[in-house]
Amino acid sequence: MNKQWQIELEKIIKDKKRLLSNPADLLSYGFDGSFGQYQPERVVQPINREEVADIMKLANTFGVPVYPRGQATCLSGGPLPVRGGIVLDTCKMKDKLTIDSENLTATVSPGVITSKIKEAAEKEGFFYPPDPSSAHVSTIGGNVAENSGGPRGLKYGVTGNYVLGLEVVTPQGEIIRTGGQTIKNVTGYNLTQLLVGSEGTLGVITEVTLRLIPKPKSRVSLLVVFDDLVASGKAISGILSSGIMPSAMEIIDQHCINAVERHKPAGYPVDAAAILLIELDGHPKAIEEEMVEADRICREIGAREVQTASDEEDQKKLWEARKLVSPAIAKIKPTKISEDATVPRSKIPEMFERLSEIREKYNVELVVFGHAGDGNLHPNILTDKRDQEEMKRVEMAVSEIFESAIEVGGTLSGEHGIGTMKAPFMEKELGKIGLEMMRRVKEAWDPNDVMNPGKIFPQDGQTKLVLTE
Ligand SMILES: Cc1cc2nc3c(=O)[nH]c(=O)nc-3n(C[C@H](O)[C@H](O)[C@H](O)COP(=O)(O)OP(=O)(O)OC[C@H]3O[C@@H](n4cnc5c(N)ncnc54)[C@H](O)[C@@H]3O)c2cc1C
Structure with missing residues (x-):
């Protein structure tokens, strides 16, 4: 028999195609790109802010969790x-994507796919820099809620640096607006940036206003080949301390190179210990000089080879292969645990050494790639969740990755967020009071704990990652 809140929900979403309750639908809404699987009681697909507001009023009254x-x-x-509770799928809210050429802004519905914003901006001669590798499949609402980054974070920052305003x-189901169309805004607390990265725990984003910038005049890319992983880490610091600011500087280790070449050959050197992919953008004369300088620095530090690509097509190929790393390594074993421990840039070589030790110590399939230019590494462990003995070792390896990142002065997450996976380690990074202050913010916004409950904050006494059943 339906619960009272389920009966009330049918009065809000009258279109039965947008209110899902059959087991197959509920199952397919029970997972994300990470590890766990859970079953909601209902899935709703609102098409406007008013429906979202009514759903939240209902959820708040009946104490139903909304995800x-x-x-x-x-x-x-x-x-x-x-x-359990309600999964609130925002993907049908995608009707608005307006570029304001006079103010250099874009106003967008939350379900719009991120790469569409970039395309629309470029048509008008502008640039929307945040470029998560998932930009062709993820939504701007998700990007804002996670404060997503990507390769270009090094020079241009992350999603939050481009969010001017939110609806x-x-x-409780009220509709509010924060920020707006202005580049500067210091009126009271910065609620816009509090909501950015709040992982859906403080409210549902129903519209985003983004800042755009002029499109850089030109671009070149370098592929730098190393026989030693730690040397590649030193080259990153070498380039940055020389005064060059690449728009992207990515690292791909040997395991990932091989996985890409097996998945869809891109011509990456399979015998290299690591490669760096570097993108320089700006005025053609300036990047010409920087390209020569970056080549010299890399060779001095031990690069075996430096290839350059100035042609648009060649560059596209290099970077498309980079986007294939994640799907390619997912083929190594059935379960992929993807981390984004981020360290101060000077600590990249040390973190590489620690990751090699963790790989040996726990005998796990640990591979590394990531946005090395900003210290944001992606150690990934490929495993099989049905193998409980291996999962125990994976749990310990993942915990040690988090601990190592914090010990060298880094952070649990540079861009993927905390969610359920990193919650047990929050106190380690923030301290007791730091975490308590965050809890107080959550309680003030959401006293009935209906907005994405069970995320970010560890459950009472939870201090360990548990991946086994
Ligand atoms: C192959 C691959 C590559 C990736 N590369 C990157 C990368 O380079 N950089 C990076 O940062 N991340 C990356 N990610 C992670 C992921 O794509 C991002 O976190 C992305 O922003 C999630 O968007 P989504 O639309 O899928 O949101 P979801 O996964 O559906 O949700 C993410 C979070 O946002 C919340 N949320 C979603 N929409 C709203 C809304 N409208 N209002 C309030 N809360 C909301 C959800 O509750 C959840 O907490 C990658 C993932 C994959 C699978």
Whole structure:
């Protein structure tokens, strides 16, 4: 028999195609790009802010958990319905994508796919720099909620650096606007940036206003080949301390290179210990000089080879192969655990050494790639969740990755968020009071704990990652 809130929900979403309750649908909304699987009681697909507001009023009255969801590419468990309730799928809210050429802004519905914003901006001669490798499949709502980064974070920053304003439905179902079209805004607390990266725990984003910038005049890419992983880490610091600011500087280790070459050959050197992919953008004369200088620095530090690509097509090929790393390594074993421990840039070589030790110590399939230019590494462990003995070793390896990142002065997450996967380690990084202050913010916004409950904050006494059953 239907519960009272389920009967009330049918009065809000009258279109039966947008209110899902059959087991197959519920199952397919129970996972994301991370690890766990949970079952919601209902899935709703609202098409406007008013429906979202009515759903939140109902959820708040009946104490039903609501889990906002974009395309569920999250790698930390953000949209997982860990306490059942309602999954609120925002993908049908995608009607608005307006470029304002006079103000250099874009106003966008939350379900719009990120790469569409970039395309629309470029048509008008502008640039929307945040470029998560999932940009062709993830939504702007998800990107804002996770404060997603990507290769270009090094020079241009992350999603949050481009969010000027938001329209948000609060956990109580009120519709509010924060920020706006202005580049500067210091009126009171910066609620826009509090909501950015809040992982759907403070409200549902129903519209985003983004800052655009002029499109850089030209671009070149370098592929630098190393026989030693630690040397590649030193080259990253070498280039940055020389005064060059690449728009992207990515590292791919040997395991990932081989996985890409097996998946869809891109011509990456399979015998290299690591490669760096570097992109320089700006005025053609300036990048010409920087290209020569970056080549010299890399060779001095021990690069075996430096290839350059100035042609648009050649560059596209190099970077498309980079985007294939994640799907390619997913083929190594059935379960992929993707981390984004981020360290100060000077600590990249040390972190590489620690990761090699962890790989040996726990005998796990640990591979590394990532946005090395900003210290944001992606150690990934490929495993099989049905093998409980191996999963125990994986649990310990993942915990040690987090601990190592914190010990060298880094952070649990540079861009994937905390979700369920990193919650047990929050106190380690923030301290007791730091974490408590965050809890107080959550309680003030959402006293009935209906907005994405079970995320970010560890459960009482939870200090360990548990991946086994
Ligand atoms: C192959 C691959 C590559 C990736 N590369 C990158 C990368 O380079 N950089 C990076 O940062 N991440 C990357 N990710 C992670 C992921 O794509 C991002 O976190 C992305 O922003 C999630 O968007 P989504 O639409 O899938 O959101 P979801 O996964 O559905 O949700 C993510 C979080 O946002 C919340 N949320 C979603 N929509 C809303 C809304 N409208 N209002 C409030 N809360 C909302 C959810 O509750 C959840 O907590 C990658 C993932 C994959 C699978």
